Amino acid sequence: MRTVGPLALLVSLFAAGVLFAHHGNTAYDETARVRIKGTVTEFIWTNPHSQIYLDVKDSSGKVVNWGVETNSPGILTRAGWTRRSLKAGDEITIILCPAKNGQPVAYAGSGDPGTKVIFADGRELDFVDKTVDKTVDKTAP
Amino acid sequence: MCAQAQWQNPTPGAPRTADGKVDMTGPVPRVNGKPDLSGIWQAEAEPRGPGLYGLGESPNSKYFRNILSDFKAGEEPLTPAGRELIRLHSQPGVVGPNLRCMPDGVPHADLLPEPFKIIQTPGEILFLYEVETIFRQIFTDGRKHPDDPSPTWLGYSVGKWDGDTLVVDTKGFNDMSWLDARGTGHSEDMRVEERFHRRDFGHLEVTATITDPKTFTKPFTISFVEQLLPDTDVFEHICYENEKDTAHIPGKAGK
Numbered sequence: 001m002r003t004v005g006p007l008a009l010l011v012s013l014f015a016a017g018v019l020f021a022h023h024g025n026t027a028y029d030e031t032a033r034v035r036i037k038g039t040v041t042e043f044i045w046t047n048p049h050s051q052i053y054l055d056v057k058d059s060s061g062k063v064v065n066w067g068v069e070t071n072s073p074g075i076l077t078r079a080g081w082t083r084r085s086l087k088a089g090d091e092i093t094i095i096l097c098p099a100k101n102g103q104p105v106a107y108a109g110s111g112d113p114g115t116k117v118i119f120a121d122g123r124e125l126d127f128v129d130k131t132v133d134k135t136v137d138k139t140a141p
Numbered sequence: 142m143c144a145q146a147q148w149q150n151p152t153p154g155a156p157r158t159a160d161g162k163v164d165m166t167g168p169v170p171r172v173n174g175k176p177d178l179s180g181i182w183q184a185e186a187e188p189r190g191p192g193l194y195g196l197g198e199s200p201n202s203k204y205f206r207n208i209l210s211d212f213k214a215g216e217e218p219l220t221p222a223g224r225e226l227i228r229l230h231s232q233p234g235v236v237g238p239n240l241r242c243m244p245d246g247v248p249h250a251d252l253l254p255e256p257f258k259i260i261q262t263p264g265e266i267l268f269l270y271e272v273e274t275i276f277r278q279i280f281t282d283g284r285k286h287p288d289d290p291s292p293t294w295l296g297y298s299v300g301k302w303d304g305d306t307l308v309v310d311t312k313g314f315n316d317m318s319w320l321d322a323r324g325t326g327h328s329e330d331m332r333v334e335e336r337f338h339r340r341d342f343g344h345l346e347v348t349a350t351i352t353d354p355k356t357f358t359k360p361f362t363i364s365f366v367e368q369l370l371p372d373t374d375v376f377e378h379i380c381y382e383n384e385k386d387t388a389h390i391p392g393k394a395g396k
Contacts (some may be wrong), residue, residue: 014161033395044383045299046382046383047241047377047378047379047380047382047383048380048383048384049383050376072255072376073376073377073378074255074271074375074376074377074378075255077256077373077376078373111254129370131370131371131372131373132368132370
């Protein structure tokens with residue numbers, strides 16, 4: 001999320017099925033929050049950004065595999081995640097920022113408040129740094 | 142989720158309140174008569190930048206986005222060469238070095254939304270940055286800068302104490318890092334003076350003065366606060382392990 005890149009290029013690559021967006025979140029609509037529900041197919045715990053893939057049924061009943069970009073393992077770890085937090089077969093809902101071009105790619109992570117994963121049993125995983133939450137900071141606003 | 146999450150490693154020696162939480166306003170630890178700056182630090186988001194992220198404000202320090210954000214538009218102390226660098230860095234297809242898995246520079250690396258660890262030893266102070274898993278050595282053994290340092294991303298740093306404030310003088314930079322996410326550049330002549338003052342257990346006040354006559358018409362200073370991240374660690378972050386941008390981005394990053 002650091003530098004504006006060429007949207008046209010991003011659009012063409014997303015259309016080609018290539019998921020990439022390292023820091024540059026201009027491909028995503030960060031003013032929007034969309035809720036999708038599906039079955040995890042893969043959770044890739046990696047730098048610079050981890051990836052969640054899940055199968056989602058669209059309105060016509062067709063299954064589409066979504067790719068959701070999220071934070072680095074370091075940020076996720078301080079938010080309480082581990083590499084085993086998600087696994088193939090998990091039924092989850094994700095609140096995310098969708099791609100501007102309508103492709104089934106999205107972002108959910110610490111830069112966008114309100115994005116999170118909700119499990120079928122109601123348990124939630126968000127991207128908020130829990131180390132800071134553990135402090136008593138009398139000087140914080 | 143794992144009940145014993147791996148980041149829950151208590152910070153040794155931290156002052157704690159009755160409920161076990163780290164007391165961020167507790168006393169500053171001292172070693173050899175000086176404040177001990179050791180700890181894991183991350184820049185506070187305040188004051189935040191304007192709505193880069195869509196919800197009205199950025200989750201990052203305003204200096205992360207624009208190191209000249211204290212100046213009104215049009216009044217920034219940029220030389221023609223400094224303006225030209227920003228123009229070049231703003232062209233379509235040109236992205237900052239970190240999007241190509243190259244390092245951040247000084248002081249931008251201290252303003253990231255990811256932490257760094259300070260380890261204070263008698264003769265040098267080490268900064269271990271999580272992003273890119275890079276390190277910085279600040280020599281406090283009394284040495285001077287080399288006469289002709291090789292240009293590097295993080296420069297050559299010597300430090301000395303001014304009372305309870307660590308003063309770090311850094312030069313010998315290459316000209317490849319960006320001073321902020323929007324693309325403010327600098328030359329190899331840049332010199333950065335940072336002053337680090339740990340005001341209490343949980344807060345490290347920083348001022349950074351940037352001098353680079355080729356890029357800026359006058360020196361300027363930014364001030365920000367690093368917040369201690371308690372009971373955690375810094376983690377490995379090797380960007381190239383799954384980097385997917387490079388093949389798709391035209392042009393040469395950082396130039």
